[in-house]
Amino acid sequence: MSQILMFFTLSFFSLLSSPSLAAEGNATSPSDVCRFAPDPSYCRSVLPNQPGDIYSYGRSSLRQSISRARRFMSLIDDQLNRKGKVAAKSTVRALEDCKFLASQTMDFLLSSSQTADATKTLSVSRAEDVQTFLSATITNEQTCLEGLTSTASENGLSGDLFNDTKLYGVSLALFSKGWVPIRKRSRPVWNPQARFKKFFGGFRNGRLPIKMSERARAVYNAVTRSGRKLLQTEEGAVKVSDMVTVIQNGTGNFTTINEAVAAAPNKTDGSNGYFLIYVTAGLYEEYVEIPKYKRYVMMIGDGINQTVITGNRSVVDGWTTFNSATFILSGTNFIGVNITIRNTAGPTKNQAVALRSGGDFSVFYSCSFEAYQDTLYTHSLRQFYRECDVYGTVDFIFGNAAVVLQNCNLYPRQPRQGQANEVTAQGRTDPNQNTGTVLHGCTIRPADDLASSNYIVKTYLGRPWKEYSRTVVMQNYIDGFLDPTGWNAWSGDFALSTLYYAEYNNTGPGSNTTNRVTWPGYNIINASDASNFTITNFLVGEGWIGQTGVPFVGGLIA
Template identity: 45%
Template sequence: MASSLTWSLFLASLLFLFTLPSPTLSSDVVSSSGNTGAESSVRDLCRSTPYPAACLDSLKLSVSITINPSVLSLALRTLQAAISEAAKLSSVLSSAGRPGAVVESQRSSLQDCQELHQITVASLRRSAGLVKPEARKLADARAYLAAALTNRATCLEGLAGARGPLKATLVDSWLAAYAHVSNSLSLVARSGGRKGRRLSSARSFRSRGGAGFPAWVGRRERQLLQDGDYGDVDPDSVVTVAADGTGNFTTLGEAVAWAPSNSDDRTIILVRAGVYEEHVDIPSDKTNIVLIGDGSDVTVIRGNRSVGDGWTTFRSATVAVSGEGFLARDITFQNVAGPRKGQAVALRVNADLVALYRCVMDGYQDTLYVHSFRQFYRECDVYGTVDFIFGNAAVVLQAGNIVAKMPIPGQSNVITAQSKDDPNEDTGISIQNCTIVASQELASSNVIVKTFLGRPWKNYSTTVYMESYMGGLVDPAGWKEWSGDQGLDTLYYGEYMNSGPGSPTDNRVTWPGFLVMDYDDAYSFTVSEFIYGDEWLESTSFPYDDGI
């Protein structure tokens, strides 16, 4: 499978090399005159990538042909190299699963790596078909490649404490394969089509209420998604989960297992009132699943895994979503491990085009793991203490409540920990028109607890707060260091038109990466610009504001 795919991409790259026009370098093309010029241009281009030696190695064929290779054609070559190395890594991962080959310090770290790499392989294949001179396709390719790089980071974090004879080989294989992924993202980003700011005259603001649906969304599905009124819907058209045994299933896990794999149609699962004590995994082949609860106050999915009990952060999630097109409304996702157990995720999402409406994510440290891809949360409440919205997705949280809880003694609360690790990734956390307040317990306590808007988990950490109400719990400095001066020059932390006693920016941090944004800056982080929401959110029926 891998060899045939590599050969197909090899032929495709040759065709791409010979058919693309070769305008000047100012048009994102490497121009040359003969082999020497092509080699010089490719070398110059590779010097600008994160891994120049790997780049040159992957582009040997390109410089041996007397043509003027374009940046996009070279990006396709690096993608071919990434897919080839990914196939080798798959073999190493298989060997690592043998008893004693890699001894885990945290449960499931190898399983995490295998699952994440499988998603990466699919992302690379999809990206290879999108490396074309069309801005929208390039944006999708960048989203997939950024997710792949996030998978690398997550795997290596989980393996950090592992040991065994195959560990070094496994880590080296990860680094080798993903060097080509990083180079591919660099070249695709250089090719143009990056998200840009619209001219002021072209801007518009629309509040979407989900009134319009594409033709493929059926009447029953529209009714279920739009108003939750199931009264006159044929019960055979949906699947029901009910803890009391009155539905098709008694657990959500059973319903997910029943759902068709790789479906282009939505599978609707009604989750009736009740507390469901289970850990639910929605794998990458379970696409377009829709969960509809009876209300976030009565439909609760509860788990208690934590890093303190030996799980990886990735695997600690009560509900883990890897299936593209996932939707949920009127449900609470909860992790009750407690504040002393460390990282304990209530909801993890590492899937593309995911949206939640009127849901609650409740935990302490690391409550909502917005791991990767593009996500949207509308009128959702997130409760926690430390880094309780974290990850490397491109995500917008809109019109919800962010509630800081009482941490353990001596801790500060930190709302976000964004983990962008490559300047070419179009990722970040955008919080718009939300309310940031203290829980009742924290607000009524005499204990002084500092609460910060975020801290930089990785060097290019990107987080913005726009048009939000900030209660008095927010520390005047606003933001907190992660470790020393890590990322303070390269992060992007922005605030725009916020209100409330915690919103004044006069005493904010003075880091080079902190910015009081203007309209143009803020517009780049709206639903329409940051996650291309106008192109996919209307089909969900969930309301959203596409501008500022």
């Protein structure tokens, strides 16, 4: 199979609706629809053994997925009730991770099933929503299993996780075939760079175009006096419902960030705007969490290395990778600006995350993420990073979100003796997941400690954490320290024929592809293929990123 054909086989752009299956009322058999599933024999075993169409089979699979998710939630609760007081802390933490993930999975499945039951015709953006949710259910199962395995505490749950993952894969495959519209590869590229003013560009006529409470006005005046103003779109300033300040000396509304987060309203729909938390300069030694019911939160600091959030949890010290993060984001439509987030566990403590993001439609602008192994955990859903700095060593940008890092600075650091650096470790486990990591217009150069090191450390663009790992590196500057092969294997020939790694039009001494790997899944692509991984096409991001006022380039960089 050629590389181009492989690309369209493995990527979600190839999931074109089949007229024979998608036509309303056109009966077919489980064997016919199951050829699109990752495990056709398993798919046939769970679908009704009677004629139907892809919609009826898809809805049946989703109903079964919901039933299985409920069962798994009960199993986790039972494990926690029986072992919560006697098991090791690491085991309890892994089970608590699974409980959180199972609850999130249930939300995603219920929403997806409601959409599938309601209609057979979806817009691109709505289909993207459901495909994203179903992709995340599989990621959640895998994350739960990894946490349990890492603590040697599977407790008989691995079989349930394995079968549930396969069932969710059936639901994703059938939804992708039945409901996802045909995607045109040559969509018009919308480039809003010129349409949006830069951050802190000021308000029209110096005023916010909303009614503000006295408290919000006081905070706004404080922000303005400090030289900061809010994000600006073509239509005016980004709408803000309320604002609070975090100042450690007690002169603001709160002295800790988590207190400010707790004050944000729950389950808002964004119609009244963002809840703004202004975090003044200082070193905040706290573990910050934006839970899933805190939506439309905007957090602005005083700048990189000025507003610093720091922690030191690590796997070596008994935390799972998932809950080692200094900053955990689960709420949707979050905007973070001018903040440094650190994990100071160090290179000898293995996995130690700075930011873990599973917040859909999350945007980080002018932020810095600093750790060593596993710095930036782009866990799931849709994410965008603009003009951010990321420091790390092994797999320091990893996860299974649909994520674009644009105009960012990526700094491999000095790892512990004997380790190599991989900038990315993307974790797609199912070929129908619409996930992947895109590095676009970034600069990849060594951090100071690596640049001045006395022994040679090999640095690679990435390695395949999971079977269908997908990473695209396009229009970046790559310094000369990169190993000429470009990419590192995970273990033997694992995933080398099923991954999708691609490079396009990079510059710098490390961008020479002459001696790159010759794996079946590695590609040097052209502009047409690269356009599939732009914000416009890959994230369908014009609307949700555009409303934040953060600048971005929707297509390829001219």
